[in-house]
Amino acid sequence: MAGRNFLFVPGPTNSPDRILRAMHVPQEDHRSSAFPELTLPIFRDLKKVFKTETGTPFVFPGTGTGGWESALVNTLSPGDKVLSFRYGQFSHLWIDMMTRLGLDVTVVDVEWGEGAPPEQIQDLLTKDTAHAYKAVCIVHNETATGVTSDIGAVRKAIDAAKHPALLFVDSVSGLASIDFRMDEWKVDIAVTGSQKGFMLPAGAGIVCVGPRALEAGKTARLPRCYWSYEDMIKANATGYFPYTPSIPMLYGLREALTMLLEEGMENVYARHHRLAEGCRRAVAAWGLSLCSKAPKWHSDTVSAIMVPPGFNGADVIDVAYRRYNFALGAGLNKVAGKLFRIGHLGDLNEITLLAGIAGAEMAMRDVGIKVELGKGVAAAQQYWLETQKPLPPKHVAPPAEAAVAKKPAGVA
Numbered sequence: 001m002a003g004r005n006f007l008f009v010p011g012p013t014n015s016p017d018r019i020l021r022a023m024h025v026p027q028e029d030h031r032s033s034a035f036p037e038l039t040l041p042i043f044r045d046l047k048k049v050f051k052t053e054t055g056t057p058f059v060f061p062g063t064g065t066g067g068w069e070s071a072l073v074n075t076l077s078p079g080d081k082v083l084s085f086r087y088g089q090f091s092h093l094w095i096d097m098m099t100r101l102g103l104d105v106t107v108v109d110v111e112w113g114e115g116a117p118p119e120q121i122q123d124l125l126t127k128d129t130a131h132a133y134k135a136v137c138i139v140h141n142e143t144a145t146g147v148t149s150d151i152g153a154v155r156k157a158i159d160a161a162k163h164p165a166l167l168f169v170d171s172v173s174g175l176a177s178i179d180f181r182m183d184e185w186k187v188d189i190a191v192t193g194s195q196k197g198f199m200l201p202a203g204a205g206i207v208c209v210g211p212r213a214l215e216a217g218k219t220a221r222l223p224r225c226y227w228s229y230e231d232m233i234k235a236n237a238t239g240y241f242p243y244t245p246s247i248p249m250l251y252g253l254r255e256a257l258t259m260l261l262e263e264g265m266e267n268v269y270a271r272h273h274r275l276a277e278g279c280r281r282a283v284a285a286w287g288l289s290l291c292s293k294a295p296k297w298h299s300d301t302v303s304a305i306m307v308p309p310g311f312n313g314a315d316v317i318d319v320a321y322r323r324y325n326f327a328l329g330a331g332l333n334k335v336a337g338k339l340f341r342i343g344h345l346g347d348l349n350e351i352t353l354l355a356g357i358a359g360a361e362m363a364m365r366d367v368g369i370k371v372e373l374g375k376g377v378a379a380a381q382q383y384w385l386e387t388q389k390p391l392p393p394k395h396v397a398p399p400a401e402a403a404v405a406k407k408p409a410g411v412a
């Protein structure tokens with residue numbers, strides 16, 4: 001099909017050409033003396049994105065799900081108590097993993113469309129005077145519902161309860177797109193993947209591990225081998241891996257980090273916020289509502305849009321794909337059919353997102369949802385015009401002396 005296949009699923013996200021080109025490399029020896037020149041600066045720059053001085057980042061050949069597993073098996077023992085909150089498909093799946101690994105999970109079900117409740121965390125931990133809970137596991141950005149939880153508030157709740165539990169955070173669809181502060185929030189392990197904010201293909205589980213979590217590893221008894229942080233630390237210290245890493249992935253990650261740091265993390269967050277707000281204005285103009293129940297939960301990386309009763313969100317997605325060659329995100333589990341999602345993270349600007357909003361309008365009309373064409377597009381445009389940044393300076397060409405000097409003699 002002609003034209004670009006735009007991805008408005010919240011991962012994998014669109015890979016910029018710069019990253020694709022950087023990944024187009026021949027394979028090389030991952031044990032060469034030059035290899036650490038690639039890897040060591042990647043580890044250093046990852047810390048800037050996680051906002052940590054004390055954390056140790058690891059890049060596993062794997063995915064975010066593998067990152068979850070690494071956090072659990074490196075720090076906990078069979079039967080350990082952990083506290084977690086279920087408010088969407090991803091928090092559900094992480095909890096399922098905890099159970100299957102033999103942990104004793106206290107699951108607090110929260111309405112889908114809300115996030116982690118700090119008051120309840122404080123309350124439950126205050127009551128746990130024996131300090132039985134070894135870890136609190138929170139999904140930062142619940143991709144299934146478009147809800148962002150306040151990790152700073154979660155940290156305050158744990159501290160207010162004077163509880164020593166470790167704090168593990170899934171920021172798979174948050175990191176490198178929305179504000180994340182590993183050190184300030186005292187996050188013990190942060191988990192992400194390569195195919196969301198980092199704009200890469202899936203294939204790397206990226207985690208950052210704080211000193212308390214590494215310390216817990218010394219007595220943790222869940223079996224681990226492939227995911228062992230200890231093995232990684234030993235090899236990574238000199239820039240190598242315990243096994244064969246994906247070479248193109250590391251080159252892609254190098255380029256992604258360069259792009260993020262060139263833009264500046266605060267600018268990256270501001271861009272995502274402004275684009276997301278434009279998308280939310282479009283949803284309001286359509287007369288539709290978000291799955292996220294209140295502005296404080298609204299995610300700046302994904303909007304989950306409820307379809308009117310009598311319609312199926314899956315039909316909108318199907319038409320979008322088959323007729324217009326673009327991808328919207330599906331409703332998962334409890335919200336299957338009830339919504340569709342527009343992912344707005346990674347490599348995008350106003351014009352990119354307008355394509356998604358305009359395409360969603362057409363796909364909704366195709367399945368009979370009565371939205372007025374152009375309404376959402378106009379609302380987003382209006383918001384972006386009102387909030388636009390100063391016009392960047394015009395590019396001034398450098399003096400042409402070099403070109404003049406090269407002219408053959410006698411040419412005017």
Ligand SMILES: *Cc1c(COP(=O)(O)O)cnc(C)c1O
Pocket residue numbers: 011063064065066090139141142143170171172173193194202
């Ligand atoms: C995508 C996602 C995952 C799963 O990551 P994979 O890389 O697909 O394993 C986990 N948590 C959240 C919040 C996600 O968005």
